[in-house]
Amino acid sequence: MIGRLNHVAIAVPDLAAATATYRDTLGAKVSAPQDEPDHGVTVVFVELPNTKIELLHPLGEGSPIAAFLERNPAGGIHHLCYEVADILAARDQLEAEGARVLGDGEPKIGAHGKPVLFLHPKDFLGSLIELEQV
Amino acid sequence: MIGRLNHVAIAVPDLAAATATYRDTLGAKVSAPQDEPDHGVTVVFVELPNTKIELLHPLGEGSPIAAFLERNPAGGIHHLCYEVADILAARDQLEAEGARVLGDGEPKIGAHGKPVLFLHPKDFLGSLIELEQV
Numbered sequence: 689m690i691g692r693l694n695h696v697a698i699a700v701p702d703l704a705a706a707t708a709t710y711r712d713t714l715g716a717k718v719s720a721p722q723d724e725p726d727h728g729v730t731v732v733f734v735e736l737p738n739t740k741i742e743l744l745h746p747l748g749e750g751s752p753i754a755a756f757l758e759r760n761p762a763g764g765i766h767h768l769c770y771e772v773a774d775i776l777a778a779r780d781q782l783e784a785e786g787a788r789v790l791g792d793g794e795p796k797i798g799a800h801g802k803p804v805l806f807l808h809p810k811d812f813l814g815s816l817i818e819l820e821q822v
Numbered sequence: 823m824i825g826r827l828n829h830v831a832i833a834v835p836d837l838a839a840a841t842a843t844y845r846d847t848l849g850a851k852v853s854a855p856q857d858e859p860d861h862g863v864t865v866v867f868v869e870l871p872n873t874k875i876e877l878l879h880p881l882g883e884g885s886p887i888a889a890f891l892e893r894n895p896a897g898g899i900h901h902l903c904y905e906v907a908d909i910l911a912a913r914d915q916l917e918a919e920g921a922r923v924l925g926d927g928e929p930k931i932g933a934h935g936k937p938v939l940f941l942h943p944k945d946f947l948g949s950l951i952e953l954e955q956v
Contacts, residue, residue, distance in 0.1 A: 696902060737825055815899050
């Protein structure tokens with residue numbers, strides 16, 4: 689079912705410092721910061737040859753990463769995003785296997801403009817997983 | 823400096839169950855378990871089209887992931903591994919930037935038979951980073 693690793697998301701308390709770490713210390717290609725008000729985050733994309741790292745910083749009230757940063761004030765890996773060909777088929781198969789989909793189970797339009805779902809970390813080895821239809 | 827994301831390592835408390843999660847629930851291609859006694863882990867490789875997920879389970883006494891699993895009994899993302907062309911040049915540049923390399927700073931031969939170093943999570947947004955020379 690899952691295809692490519694679309695990205696690894698890292699929640700960071702200071703986006704400018706995190707961008708400098710990846711650009712200057714690790715020598716990677718980084719994007720300009722991009723506000724995603726519908727998703728409550730500002731994102732910097734780190735472009736690696738085979739995948740992306742997304743540096744996420746809270747934007748506005750009620751950001752979905754605010755509680756994570758309270759628990760992990762220095763930042764940390766927030767989720768892994770895997771690509772799927774058909775997100776509804778993936779959801780139905782996962783639910784049939786007993787895995788929990790977060791929220792109401794309906795795909796939302798994610799930060800890349802494509803349908804996404806999140807899966808419960810307790811069913812996936814302690815890691816939050818995003819599925820993105822590509 | 824950094825190139826491809828070589829792998830994401832996930833520490834897991836039950837390797838058979840974790841393998842089943844990735845193989846049966848997520849439908850990915852997984853390897854047979856491979857003991858790495860020199861590194862204190864048993865590894866299952868999840869082969870995605872563009873990178874790998876490595877499921878790590880402690881092997882023997884003093885495994886480097888035992889303390890992590892005590893803190894995260896359900897498992898969790900343990901580290902990210904980035905490829906570099908020249909690990910000594912990478913180390914020298916990172917240390918010149920003030921980043922901390924773990925251990926004595928000398929590359930060790932990693933689980934793939936190639937020189938590796940680990941970087942301090944506090945200098946890299948709360949995520950442990952492995953560099954592997956390819």
